[in-house]
Amino acid sequence: MTDLHYLTATQLAKKIRDKELSCLELLEIYLDRVSRHNPVLNAIIVLDEQGARARAHEADQALAHADIWGPLHGVPMTIKESFNVAGQPTTWGVPTLKDNIALGDALAVTRMKAAGVTLFGKTNVPFMLADWQSFNEIYGTTNNPWDITRTPGGSSGGAAAALAAGMTGIEAGSDIGASIRNPAHYSGVFGHKPTMGILPTTGHALPGKNVPADISVIGPLARGANDLEIATLAMAGVDGRNARGLTLKLPSSRKKHLKDFKVGVLLEDENCAQDGDLTDQLQAKIEHLARRGVQIDDKARPVADTKRAHLIYLMLLRAATATRLSDDALEMHRNRAFASDPDDFSYKAIVDRAVTMSHTEWLVWNEKRELLCREWAAFFDSYDLLLTPIAASAAFPHNQAGERADRTILVNNTPEPEVDQLFWAGLPSAVFLPATCAPAGLTRSGLPCGLQIIGSHMSDLTTIHFARLM
Structure with a gap:
């Protein structure tokens, strides 16, 4: 069973269906990898070994009765810390939220479980998911498996590092500023930022936030493209009141070959x-x-005009993340925006204006x-x-x-x-x-x-x- 841990989730699921190994055996392989390599990498920061073993045992029993839960039956999975998982902390790397224990699963978690995964842990993030590195005061710093002196990316850095190190079978992250894509790039794995809105973000939000943020999406990270497709389709689909009358059907690629x-x-x-x-x-x-x-x-x-396009993105991005700021921080930005030179388009000046703009101003940028x-x-x-x-x-x-x-x-x-x-x-x-x-x-x-x-x-x-x- 050499290097089983580096197989794709699709390949792992097939081995389980073919009964080449059990769900519990596969989980133990990954838990052993975590115990040996995670102390250096610090990618997985919450573990539920007992719950995962119970789930894997249940998956084995189901398979013995030819009951296959889904395309990822028995595949061990970890997930970005910012997703709600019942009974586990959801902090977004914010110290004041260290005791925020989720009462239920995020919809993406529910749907991935329906696809058959064995969820066994959560992976590290930066403070407020706002960095291309993954470090915070609660869990510390995550290191890149290719070079531990370097970042694995962020904000889904723990997810990418865990995949690259062969410590998990598949992952899910979120992305508003390349938070799936840059960790995949830095860590040598696959990641997919979906069309906005097709993967519901229910259960991936700060406490008290119920409206999905502009631009922000959730999506999968994996060691293979087939895994991305399976996980994207598993998490996709209309939810809430829209489900009463809408359905989602993503078109397959019309082009089949590179040529x-x-x-x-x-x-x-x-x-x-x-x-x-x-x-x-x-x-x-x-x-x-x-x-x-x-x-x-x-x-x-x-x-x-790519310069104009980038300005539009930054204004809308920072407007979207303004709800994460404290009243004192907003006041600081407001004062700086008021005092700034109208011709100053430095990054900090753009942020000052974006986080404090009026709704009318936002509508103008949305029109652009x-x-x-x-x-x-x-x-x-x-x-x-x-x-x-x-x-x-x-x-x-x-x-x-x-x-x-x-x-x-x-x-x-x-x-x-x-x-x-x-x-x-x-x-x-x-x-x-x-x-x-x-x-x-x-x-x-x-x-x-x-x-x-x-x-x-x-x-x-x-x-x-x-x-x-x-």
């Missing part, structure tokens, strides 16, 4: 300096895809977003996908000093603002589009990297299929 696809490629942009080490590897992957028949257009652009959506729709009249980076570089060294907005990372040995990378996050996020991260090999420095595959509205199964073909 069927016509894709645009955007590997560099003025909004974010790109590290040559990463760009060279992504370019090599693009050239590999071209040799396999993909029709490549590296001059294609989804929007006429709608025009962006139409530009993207016109782009997809001619192209199947857009391929881009997810970040400015491969995983960067831990840096927890000061505010995130003031931190830098080295890009071509030059310090660059860490937050500039939000450009790649916002390209699909601002306009609600699906985006899949697929591993694209190793950089010259030996670190993993991923390619972002952006598709048209509701074409989630197409971006995932392209990732499968890669």
Whole structure:
């Protein structure tokens, strides 16, 4: 059973159905991996071994009676700490919420259990899910399995690290600013940010918050594209009052082979300096895809003005996250926005205006977003996908000093603002589009990297299929 822990969830589920190993045996393999490797990585920060063993035993009994719960029957799973799991803490990395024990499961948890998983733990996040690193005062710092001096990403960093280290079978995270995609990129696994709204976020919210946040989605992380599809479909579907009259049916990919696809490629942009080490590897992957028949257009652009598109994203992103701020913090931002130069479009100035804008002002920015959506729709009249980076570089060294907005990372040995990378996050996020991260090999420095595959509205199964073909 060597290296069973690195198999995809789909492969693990087949071995269970074929009775090559039991659900309990597989769970014990992962629990052993956690006991040996998690002390260094600190990816899994909540464990329910007793409950998981009981669930695995029940799954084995069901299988003995030919009762298969779903496509992931018996597959061990961990989940991002920010999802509610009954009887377990949901803190979002916030010290004042350390005793916040969930009374019930998030809808995504319920649906993944219905697909057959054995949930056995929760994975680490940054404070308020607001960083591309994963550290907080409650649980500490999560390290990248490829190099423990570096970030595994954030805010689903614990999820990606656990997968990359072979400590779990499948994962689920959330994404408003690449929080699924950058951990997948930094840690060398697959991740999918779905079309906004198709995977209900019920049970993934701070206490007292009941309305889904703008831009924010939940989605799967995994070691294979097939797993992404199974988990996306398992968690997808209308809920609440809309379920009385609406259903969801995601279309399958119309293109079946790489040679069927016509894709645009955007590997560099003025909004974010790109590290040559990463760009060279992504370019090599693009050239590999071209040799396999993909029709490549590296001059294609989804929007006429990427700088304007990025500003729209930042304004709407920070407006969406404003509800996480305290009254004192909002007042500070309000005062700074009032005193700022109208021509100052630095990141901090944008944040000040975004978190304090009026609803009328928000509607103006939302109207601008709608025009962006139409530009993207016109782009997809001619192209199947857009391929881009997810970040400015491969995983960067831990840096927890000061505010995130003031931190830098080295890009071509030059310090660059860490937050500039939000450009790649916002390209699909601002306009609600699906985006899949697929591993694209190793950089010259030996670190993993991923390619972002952006598709048209509701074409989630197409971006995932392209990732499968890669």
